Amino acid sequence: MTPGIRPLVAGNWKMNGTGESLTELRAIAAGLSSDLGRKLDAVICVPATLLSRAIETLEGGAVVLGGQDCHQKVSGAHTGEISAPMLKEAGANHVILGHSERRTDQFETNELIRSKAEAAWAAGLVAIVCVGETADERKAERTLEVIGAQLAASLPEGVSAENTIVAYEPVWAIGTGMTPTVQDVRAAHAFMREKLAERFGANGTHLRLLYGGSVKPSNSAELLGVADVDGALVGGASLKAADFLAICETYRNL
């Protein structure tokens, strides 16, 4: 945690979730409507197809919604794409950008992610920008170099705590059950904080830095307790309300 920064736990449902899954979303919202909701912010990034139904289900409350990607343009001939204003209209507050699954599968570059962040801001969305090294890069001891380069090139000028969140997700830790050591997470987050403060001044100092990659109820206390870790970006464990809420519960004791 960083003193003065309110923690945030975000769920990334990825390509999971149909109408039936709204039951889990309702359960997450109900769990956070207690005093637990006063300890943290929660965002669930559902598939875009669920956004409008999800917003009706939630009727305000302690959980806000996000998308998982947006196009860099507002509209046009881009079959299959979704723009930031469309996400906003459908009920999103946030949007994940530059997730490693998109960097890898869709060959997204830092420059593209940067233009998507600008599009997200223009639509009034908070950009959750993801960075992280692959297993090979880690083996070659290039972790900090890689995340430094990703941060430098994928964040536009004008970053602030109101428009941007950074998520450190080591690629090899996503969906594998493997996590970096506490020391490695601390080093990565301290490095990101330093780089962000260097470039954005006080705005960089106040940015929320999330850790993502195999966060579960069994390891959340260890990972969320690390200095400069201001929350989590949770994949698999965000699909079940009980697991997501158990991760949120960590903040009762931190």
Ligand SMILES: O=C(CO)COP(=O)(O)O
């Ligand atoms: O990619 C992730 C969140 O964006 C992490 O996924 P898992 O929590 O399933 O490892």
